Amino acid sequence: GAVVSQHPSWVICKSGTSVKIECRSLDFQATTMFWYRQFPKQSLMLMATSNEGSKATYEQGVEKDKFLINHASLTLSTLTVTSAHPEDSSFYICSARATGAGANVLTFGAGSRLTVL
Amino acid sequence: QKEVEQDPGPLSVPEGAIVSLNCTYSNSAFQYFMWYRQYSRKGPELLMYTYSSGNKEDGRFTAQVDKSSKYISLFIRDSQPSDSATYLCAMSVRSNFGNEKLTFGTGTRLTIIP
Numbered sequence: 001g002a003v004v005s006q007h008p009s010w011v012i013c014k015s016g017t018s019v020k021i022e023c024r025s026l027d028f029q030a031t032t033m034f035w036y037r038q039f040p041k042q043s044l045m046l047m048a049t050s051n052e053g054s055k056a057t058y059e060q061g062v063e064k065d066k067f068l069i070n071h072a073s074l075t076l077s078t079l080t081v082t083s084a085h086p087e088d089s090s091f092y093i094c095s096a097r098a099t100g101a102g103a104n105v106l107t108f109g110a111g112s113r114l115t116v117l
Numbered sequence: 118q119k120e121v122e123q124d125p126g127p128l129s130v131p132e133g134a135i136v137s138l139n140c141t142y143s144n145s146a147f148q149y150f151m152w153y154r155q156y157s158r159k160g161p162e163l164l165m166y167t168y169s170s171g172n173k174e175d176g177r178f179t180a181q182v183d184k185s186s187k188y189i190s191l192f193i194r195d196s197q198p199s200d201s202a203t204y205l206c207a208m209s210v211r212s213n214f215g216n217e218k219l220t221f222g223t224g225t226r227l228t229i230i231p
Contacts, residue, residue, distance in 0.1 A: 006160070041125055043205065043221040044161070093160050106219070108153075108160030 002028050004096050006109030013084055014117055021079045021112045023094030029074035030096035034106070035067075038091040047092075050077040084116045120144050123206055123222030131230050136193040140206035140222045143187065147208040147220070150182050152191045155203045155224065164204075165191070196229045203227070 003026040013019050023033055031052050036044040048069050049057040056069035066088075068080040077096075081088050093111040123140045130136055138152075149168055153161035165180040167173045167189075173180045179192040193200055205224040 004160070009158075041223065043121070043123075043223045044219075045221075046218055049218075095160070105163050105166070108162065110160045111158065113158070 002096075002107040004030075004094065004107045004109040006094055006112055008112055009110060010113040010115075012115045012117065015085055016083055018080055018082045019084055019114060021081075021092055021094075021114075023077045023079070023096070023109055025075045025096045025107075028096075030077075031074060033071060033077040033094055033096045035069060035077075035079050036093045036095065038093060038111070044093060047079075052077075081114065084114070086116045089114055089116045118143055120220050121206065121208060121222045124225055125223045127226040127228060129228045129230055130196060132196060132198060134196050134229075136191075136196050136200070136227060136229075138191040138193075138204050138206075138225050138227070140189050141187055142189075142208055142220075144208075144210075144220075145184075145187065146210045149209045150180070150189050151207040151209075151219070152178075152180060153205045153207060153221075155205060157202075161205055198229045198231050201228045 005024045005026050007022045011019055033050040035047045037047050038044045046059050047062045050069045050071040052071045052074050058064050071077040091111050091113050093108055095106040095108040121142045151166040152164045154164050155161040165175055167180045167182050170182050170184045177194045181190040203224040203226045206222040207219040209219050
């Protein structure tokens, strides 16, 4: 089945540094990938839609300059949290569309837990 | 008011019991409904998706949609310890939900006690 790999699975960084998270579709091409953020005991919140070869579409309230998204190829999207602060600590999850069995479904990565000290 | 409401639990039931998980929603434009299962420190995986009102069964899982009441449910029969996870409902307006924004519930944390 479709697999989405996300790396790193967890990262700890100092306040003010930047962190890059990678999302790869391993056995299919993904024109569109999605980035979510999940706080403890809260739902997944869509941050942005990542489109291969074009600019990402950000949800209202998400800072574009804070969360840089690059979708350089059909199998890779990256999220860079710039000048991270403790309030950016969260679980970040990517997903990509996989087609199969007559239905379009989203396949999620395992998530990346970011802790900013 | 949130677009999708889901009791976060936690919910604990003995092994073998029937589990009922529920979500309500306020946006009548939602037409497509999904249930995801998320194990600790993992990404969500799709369990079931439905469109029309009524029931859809897949093995031990049954998804139920009542559009008139804006209420959806997931039933798990003969629950197993391996079913212990967080279950999230999700909804979308259009059918191409692979490219459509999904609105998620908060998730219900379920524990099946052996």
